[in-house]
Amino acid sequence: MPPSASKLRPVKLGEKAANYLRKEIVEGRFKAGESLPSETEMMAMFGISRPTLREAIRILEAMGLVVIQRGKNGGAAVRHPAVTITAANAAIYLQTKQATLLELQRARSMIEPELVRGLEGRITPEQFGELRAILAQARAAMHDVGAYVGRTTAFHRVLVGLMENRVLDLIVSMIHTIYEPMVAAATATNMAVGKTAFQLDVASQEHLLDLMEAGDFAAASDFCRSNLARIARFMEESGVGRAIIGAPETDA
Incomplete structure (x- = not known):
C-alpha cells in the first residue's frame, strides 16, 4: 500500500x-x-x-x-536507467575529488586483464564475429570522433556482457562511458595524432581477439595488461593523463 x-x-x-x-x-x-x-x-x-x-x-x-x-x-x-546516467553521477563525484584520466586508466589496468582471462570458454564464433564487426565499424569511423567513440564503447560493453555478471557489467560500462569521450576530446585537437591513436587502439583490440579466438586467454590477458600499461605511460609522459574527469552526456 x-x-x-x-x-x-x-x-x-x-x-x-x-x-x-x-x-x-x-x-x-x-x-x-x-x-x-x-x-x-x-x-x-x-x-x-x-x-x-x-x-x-x-x-x-x-x-x-x-x-x-x-x-x-x-x-x-x-524506463530502465541508462548507464550514461549512472556514469554521469559517478563522474560528477570523481570531478569533485579532482580524479584524473590517468587514475581511470589505471583502474582499467586492474580490472580488464582479469576480465579477459575470465572470458575463456564463454565466447562463441558468432560473438567473435560480432566483436570484429564492431571493430570494423570503428575503423571506418575514425574521421568522426563521436561515431568512433560510440563503436569502441559498444565493443567493451559487448565484451563485458559476455561475463554475465551484472555488477561487473555496470562498473566496466560506466568506466568506458566516462573514459572514451575524454580520450576522444584529448585527441580531437589534433586529428592526425588522434587517427594514429585510434588506428593503434583498433589494431590492439583486433590482436586481442586473435589471441582469444586462438584459445590463448593467458596470452590475451597478458597482452591486455601490457597494452593498458603502455597507454598509461603515454598519458603520464604526455600530460594527457592529468586531465580532470568530466561528466559524459546522458541519454535523453
Whole structure:
C-alpha cells in the first residue's frame, strides 16, 4: 500500500511518494515503457497535491526511472536507467575529488586483464564475429570522433556482457562511458595524432581477439595488461593523463 499522507511530515511527501514509486518500478510492478497512473489517480493514492506529486515525478526523472511525455496522452512513462546516467553521477563525484584520466586508466589496468582471462570458454564464433564487426565499424569511423567513440564503447560493453555478471557489467560500462569521450576530446585537437591513436587502439583490440579466438586467454590477458600499461605511460609522459574527469552526456 502507498504511504498515507497523514503519517508523513509535509516536507517529505514528495520524496516519500517518489520512494514508493521507485520501489514499485525496480521490483517490476511497472514495466519499461508502461505509463504510471494518471496524476489524478496518484494524487488520490498518496493523498497529496498536484505540485507535491510533480515533485515526486521530478525525483524519479532525475533517477532516470521515468521520462515525461508531453501532449494529450502524455504523462510519466517508466524506463530502465541508462548507464550514461549512472556514469554521469559517478563522474560528477570523481570531478569533485579532482580524479584524473590517468587514475581511470589505471583502474582499467586492474580490472580488464582479469576480465579477459575470465572470458575463456564463454565466447562463441558468432560473438567473435560480432566483436570484429564492431571493430570494423570503428575503423571506418575514425574521421568522426563521436561515431568512433560510440563503436569502441559498444565493443567493451559487448565484451563485458559476455561475463554475465551484472555488477561487473555496470562498473566496466560506466568506466568506458566516462573514459572514451575524454580520450576522444584529448585527441580531437589534433586529428592526425588522434587517427594514429585510434588506428593503434583498433589494431590492439583486433590482436586481442586473435589471441582469444586462438584459445590463448593467458596470452590475451597478458597482452591486455601490457597494452593498458603502455597507454598509461603515454598519458603520464604526455600530460594527457592529468586531465580532470568530466561528466559524459546522458541519454535523453
